[in-house]
Amino acid sequence: GENVEQHPSTLSVQEGDSAVIKCTYSDSASNYFPWYKQELGKGPQLIIDIRSNVGEKKDQRIAVTLNKTAKHFSLHITETQPEDSAVYFCAASIQSGGYQKVTFGIGTKLQVIP
Amino acid sequence: EADIYQTPRYLVIGTGKKITLECSQTMGHDKMYWYQQDPGMELHLIHYSYGVNSTEKGDLSSESTVSRIRTEHFPLTLESARPSHTSQYLCASSYAGGNSPLHFGNGTRLTVT
Numbered sequence: 001g002e003n004v005e006q007h008p009s010t011l012s013v014q015e016g017d018s019a020v021i022k023c024t025y026s027d028s029a030s031n032y033f034p035w036y037k038q039e040l041g042k043g044p045q046l047i048i049d050i051r052s053n054v055g056e057k058k059d060q061r062i063a064v065t066l067n068k069t070a071k072h073f074s075l076h077i078t079e080t081q082p083e084d085s086a087v088y089f090c091a092a093s094i095q096s097g098g099y100q101k102v103t104f105g106i107g108t109k110l111q112v113i114p
Numbered sequence: 115e116a117d118i119y120q121t122p123r124y125l126v127i128g129t130g131k132k133i134t135l136e137c138s139q140t141m142g143h144d145k146m147y148w149y150q151q152d153p154g155m156e157l158h159l160i161h162y163s164y165g166v167n168s169t170e171k172g173d174l175s176s177e178s179t180v181s182r183i184r185t186e187h188f189p190l191t192l193e194s195a196r197p198s199h200t201s202q203y204l205c206a207s208s209y210a211g212g213n214s215p216l217h218f219g220n221g222t223r224l225t226v227t
Contacts, residue, residue: 095212107155
């Protein structure tokens, strides 16, 4: 089955600096890669996603890159703000017929220091 | 604003009690899921459903059961709660077609004493 590795598990950055979270996956059939942000006391919320036919996607301060050959994908947050502090999860998803299998990384706890 | 609702948010209950965690969504999603989240943050799939009268067990073995009698409702039941069931339970839903993102509720934090 699919295996998603995520690192680092914790990350502290100064406000205004950039943060990068990296994930690798094992199954080349995975073709959808969402990122979720989980704030304290809430469920994970989708912040950005990328499909396997795209190498990079950007939404304001957030960008995701995908390297299918290396089976790597990364989340980049620029100009970090205290409200970016949360737990971030990457995921790899396989769609086959009506079946969708989602595998999550273990999560990265990001702390933005004011 | 959440379109998927979980109740209760917090539940403290004694060993041996039967409990039901409620999950409802207003988005008309066919797919629904239950995840267990341990203190180490990792998400474990325990149940999923692809539509009414469809339920399957997930990757993590669980003593809980689920039902899907209505599209919008996906309750999780524990017949006899034990301290080992203490955890955060997250419900999610998604569209039926293709790879699509999960929409999560805010979870139920269950403590069994």
